[in-house]
Amino acid sequence: MTTDPLLKVTNLTKTYTGSPSMVARLLGRKPVHVRAVSDVSFSVGRGEILGLIGESGCGKSTLGRAILRLHEPSSGRVEFGDADVTALSPPEMKAMRRRMQIIFQDPYASLNPRRTVGDIVGLPLQLHGLENGREDMREKVAMMLDKVGLKAGQIDRYPHQFSGGQRQRIGIARALISNPEFIVCDEPVSALDVSIQAQIIQLLLELKREFQLTYLFISHDISVIGYLSDRVAVMYLGEIVEMGPVESVLATPRHPYTQSLMSAVPEVDGTGKGQRVRLKGDLPSPLDPPSGCKFHTRCPLAIDICRQRKPVTETVGKGHSAACHRLAERLSLLEGAAQ
């Protein structure tokens, strides 16, 4: 599938440093470090959709923003086409932004309430000198609005005059108008009702075909990811624990976390009621991540070595890899349980 990688991420790490207050500093408290993304590597082929799934707080948004350098990566490399994104100078980066875009989760917070739809969607054209005067800009914006299923006549309205689904369409129009190649979709449908979710996903798939786009599609919903991605990466506490073609990962999930994630999804046709891998407890605090395999505190299969040593990523199938100490025994275990 991945013949021509468009995006290549190597050992990307992002650490947030929370500076303590003056008082805390005087008391000798050290700044806290949150390692939100830890040593992540993957690539996305041109025209591909890579789904990124994980519970909230596991670092999905941070990864998406670090790739776009909205939050500067702490270490690691991001290559896009022939360019090393992490090494670009500010003017080069500005030019690069035309080619890589992002769609946000919150349809309310992601649009400036004081600007009209025309200004919001037209901004990329202005910033990158892609318009010849105001009339030309309005014409281009109107065409884009039509493409995302809004009416050209709505160009002078303000965001609060639209519903959640319509606002998400405005956000999509803004991301697409500069004709980018790659888009980070950061949970673009998580805040919407199922019916509207389906509309927006349909739109994103149509636009992908029409503009030959490549998506990094972030979601916490395995049904959404399973429906639209070509490959999927599963994230837990800042690390990718399993990655591979979507058919392979969903049909034969090898990491216990992926398994529990999948079996937790209630299915409309009741098929989910079968074998369950139930997780105990919440996601551990990223301030103080568990030792060894970060999943061991919740893992039903954890043994001593999991608490001590970090598992390495192993290939478990064609293009399919996972990081767990018990991969070799795993399939037999589940089969044993089933019999």
Place this chain on the structure above:
Amino acid sequence: MSVIETNATVAAESLFRRNMAAFMENRLAFGSAIVVVLFVFMAIFAPWIAPNDPYNTNLFFRLQPPVWMDGGEWAYPLGADALGRCILSRIIYGARVSIFIGAAVILVATTVGILAGLAAGYLRGWVDVVISRLVDILLGFPYLIFAIGLMAMMGPGLGNIILALAYKEWVIPCRVVRGETLVTRELEYVEAARALGASSKHIMLREILPNILSPVIVVATIRMAHVIILEASLSFLGLGVQPPTASWGAMVADGRAFILESWWVSTFPGVAILLLVLAINVASQGLRDAFDPRFTE
């Protein structure tokens, strides 16, 4: 194209219009706003409204009482001061000084405060450290003493008063703007602008500023009343606007010597200060209630 969402929008009432409507419903605040407007009107059209020349001294009318007292007459409705100048006319002209200085100080201070606050809140880092320390230091000085010191150094004059007051006044809007900016910069639309390649200048002035303007305007009106009092205080101390220019603070000071026998010389300019400051305060309370949802229950 795919589906078009029908039944598009909710009532298209703009936020500003809704806020204004709420403001108008508050009778007291609305009435006060009208009083403020009347004062401004009076200041602008002083030459047409004032019954006499405010600088014309005529010792024949020295300390003449207001019209409703014995010895008063319609030519000098609020009486005359120690030099026989018409008090009403001087109050009308004095409104020019008070309102002009108040507005000028607030304008300068708010502009500086907005720019400094935006820079501190959005750029963070050393810019924030420098600006925030400066703000802390300035806040440490008592306001009036700071202004008196500056006036004593720079000497009197309209421009100097404005500078002396603005030197410290900008701290107030700066702190408001910085706080609001810290919150707003984390919103996704700001991140979206950065993702599109927008410059810091664009983000600060076009994306953030319009969204934090309401609390800034509210604070500016509240502070305007304060600045008017400060200007009156400086003039009262003789450090403000120099005679013979009519200034309410100086007029109150002039009348002190005769406060027992000719109370009107000090009292009427004092009442003018009180009325304008009170009206501004009540109106700005109303503005605050209408525009800043955090203050409304």
Place this chain on the structure above:
Amino acid sequence: MKDPILLDVRGLRTVFDTRAGRVCAVDGVDVIVQRGECLGIVGESGSGKSVTFASVMGLVRPPGRVEAGEIIFDGVNLRQLPPRQMQALRGRDIAMTMQDALTALNPTLTIGEQLAEMLAAHADDLPRSRSDRRRVIRARSVDMLTLVGIPSAGDRLGQYPHEFSGGMRQRIMIAIALASKPRLLIADEPTTALDVTIQAQVLELISNLRAEFGMSVVLITHDLGVVAEHCDRVMVMYAGQVVEEGPTERVISDPRHPYTRGLLASVLRPGLRGQPIRPIRGQVPELIDLLPQCRFMDRCPEADEDCRHLIDMRPVGPGRRARCIRTALPTTEKAKA
């Protein structure tokens, strides 16, 4: 023998008078909850799910008011109950957990204080003496928190709501709701804000507690998967009305209302990869000045002129009703015809 029906709501109508006009949020809704059953309520946001049950609880505040309808709970007409008795009944016999656990819990009181308040108000078997009372309440609070899966509950009684994660807050709210062992638990979107692994924990908890206490549960959600796995019966709401109801399995395998079909078609499944989805067009209408016609008409793929009049719920099978003129034939046969 006890009446098998615990809650019987008939013709409920709740309106909000707003600047823009009269919002008819709930319009002629009937709800029946049997003893011990779990009833699922589904529908897009804005279809009136929360307002329906806020009305049952007597929690609708101005500008809203319950305009018409009967709410019979265990033989008592709640709309005629004096406020004091309603207050006592709320929490003791019916409890409701709110969608947003952070705002529904009081941020200024510790979890222990909020639980104790609930226990003290509704338990009749507490000892007289102050210190005994305190001890018993504390012991019960710890039991409740442990029951909903909060580890080291004793230590956490002194913490405030913001010190807990979203999933924990939702479970704490359930603990508070269950403190008085109500006969009916109304859970308003208890898992919408949670991750699937936590959602599974919370739903399992509710199921277990239902079995343990024999209470009835109303589960409001917009996730049809949740309904399929946890509810005996389901009620589909649209634009302030019930449009379909019946046993869950039957409704999901053979939906009779085009809206139910649309909702089901919008649910994505990995198995549908590569196949086009046919989501419902458009969005939920504003509930102001609605025309006397099928409310789903603008969005319905099967609508025609016959739909342009008021349509009542009609029986479409054993225990099933739907609000559509085209419900005579099951979908499968219609496809063949």
